[in-house]
Amino acid sequence: KQEVTQIPAALSVPEGENLVLNCSFTDSAIYNLQWFRQDPGKGLTSLLLIQSSQREQTSGRLNASLDKSSGRSTLYIAASQPGDSATYLCAVRPGGFKTIFGAGTRLFVKA
Amino acid sequence: EAQVTQNPRYLITVTGKKLTVTCSQNMNHEYMSWYRQDPGLGLRQIYYSMNVEVTDKGDVPEGYKVSRKEKRNFPLILESPSPNQTSLYFCASSPTGGTLNYGYTFGSGTRLTVV
Numbered sequence: 678k679q680e681v682t683q684i685p686a687a688l689s690v691p692e693g694e695n696l697v698l699n700c701s702f703t704d705s706a707i708y709n710l711q712w713f714r715q716d717p718g719k720g721l722t723s724l725l726l727i728q729s730s731q732r733e734q735t736s737g738r739l740n741a742s743l744d745k746s747s748g749r750s751t752l753y754i755a756a757s758q759p760g761d762s763a764t765y766l767c768a769v770r771p772g773g774f775k776t777i778f779g780a781g782t783r784l785f786v787k788a
Numbered sequence: 789e790a791q792v793t794q795n796p797r798y799l800i801t802v803t804g805k806k807l808t809v810t811c812s813q814n815m816n817h818e819y820m821s822w823y824r825q826d827p828g829l830g831l832r833q834i835y836y837s838m839n840v841e842v843t844d845k846g847d848v849p850e851g852y853k854v855s856r857k858e859k860r861n862f863p864l865i866l867e868s869p870s871p872n873q874t875s876l877y878f879c880a881s882s883p884t885g886g887t888l889n890y891g892y893t894f895g896s897g898t899r900l901t902v903v
Contacts, residue, residue, distance in 0.1 A: 709891065711891045718876075719896065719897065720878060721894040722894075723893065726891035766831070774821075776833065778823075778830050778831040780828070780830040
């Protein structure tokens with residue numbers, strides 16, 4: 678059974694720091710992996726989608742990598758800003774039509 | 789604007805009183821899904837639908853019903869709500885195009901409290 682784990686559960690960094698969020702999954706047979714951002718009490722905003730055949734995707738200050746063989750993905754945030762404070766979720770889409778979410782990493786960027 | 793719209797955003801109800809949370813998308817997506825989010829448990833899938841009249845159970849379907857009579861709408865029905873269904877609910881959609889290589893678009897969420 679596919680399980681998705683995100684470490685750390687919470688992270689606090691000073692503004693301007695580069696940081697890495699981690700996502701690991703137990704079964705490498707996935708179609709894609711998606712990173713989301715969630716602000717408190719709000720919906721999920723899609724950040725990056727990586728197909729199983731891809732190694733990474735970039736959008737602005739965000740870069741997501743995927744290593745299927747080791748069951749890991751990282752989300753790199755460059756030059757963090759207070760506006761980046763949110764919970765970051767990763768989700769894997771294994772076979773079938775289900776999606777498995779990690780519990781998220783709560784990020785706080787201090788001004 | 790391409791979006792998934794959920795209503796209502798907030799709902800307080802009493803145990804046993806039937807309710808429906810609506811979800812509508814304007815992107816002509818085939819796939820739609822309902823999730824609930826609880827502290828410490830993350831997002832768990834309730835039901836999903838591959839297309840009109842095609843639905844299937846997710847991981848936590850007990851106490852919920854869905855229907856997909858039109859492509860754009862996927863309502864979530866709680867026939868007899870109980871306090872353990874107090875949660876934040878999300879609807880999501882994606883195209884399929886015959887593959888699973890598409891990401892999701894989420895609604896803004898419905899915060900349900902059952903007293």
